[in-house]
Amino acid sequence: MNGAQLSELPDNSEQLLPFVVSLRRAAQQADQRCSIWTFSDGFLIKFLRARDFDVALSLKLLLNYLQWRRASPEISSCLSPSSVLGLLRALYHAVLPHRDHVGSRVLIYRISQWNPKEWSVFQVFRVSLMTSEIICMETETQRRGLKTIFDLKGWSLSHALQINPSLAKKISSILSDSFPLKVKEIHLVNEPMLFRPVFAMIRPFLPDKIKQRVHMHGTDFHNSLSDFFLPRVLPPEYGGEGLGIEEACQDWTHRLLQSEDILKRIAEHPVGDIYTGPCDSSVTEDVDSEQRSKR
CATH class of the missing domain: 1.10.8.20 (N-terminal domain of phosphatidylinositol transfer protein sec14p)
Structure with missing residues (x-):
């Protein structure tokens, strides 16, 4: 086989x-x-x-x-959703309820909801790691991977100043070859000129296969995103017919808060291995997208 x-x-x-x-x-x-x-x-x-x-x-x-x-203990030793609850409640991040047409998880990050004066880049990155730890427990996600949409509307100099070459290398290495998830696609929308120098820092550290999976859509992204995602997957704000982005963010925040104990155990374990098998009631598989659509 x-x-x-x-x-x-x-x-x-x-x-x-x-x-x-x-x-x-x-x-x-x-x-x-x-x-x-x-x-x-x-x-x-x-x-x-x-x-x-x-x-x-x-x-x-x-x-x-x-x-x-x-x-990176400054990131890995604390995976508490409560520690970044303000950022989550600002509707910064969502994992959409519907998988895409090949079964991949679809994640959205909204930079406009991140206030750099209140939240450091380490705290922002912690949100991504918490989500990654939770969804990599899902068997279907292990098989089908994930696709990410970064909405860069609102990206400013204060955001850019938080990221230096050393941090860019660390972030790119973790995302590309240090986490048990298949990154299928990365979509950038509303990317401003100010973001280009930051992406130029990150790009050299990305494997060629990941570079080929980055798609830049600009501000006119509604139609181009439809080339990659079915309407039922995306929120209306991104040209789809799915759950609205605010409700999707709230739902995922609730899911992370429900996973507080699991994430605490992962952070405290020497290697993050708390897996006890599919019968562990504390590790719940995601609900089938068709069931969610009926709620």
């Missing part, structure tokens, strides 16, 4: 076990610090699915994930 076929199997499939055992053994051999931990099967399967069950690539991803957690 190829990687895509393996990814479709449930976590408890016997056919996945050899890959899990190989990745666990490789991690313990590659990093002595890994030998003191017993990685759960579910935790390792996240990394295997993110790299289509290529053990070598999954190992690299896992080691990168462990490295950034150690190197």
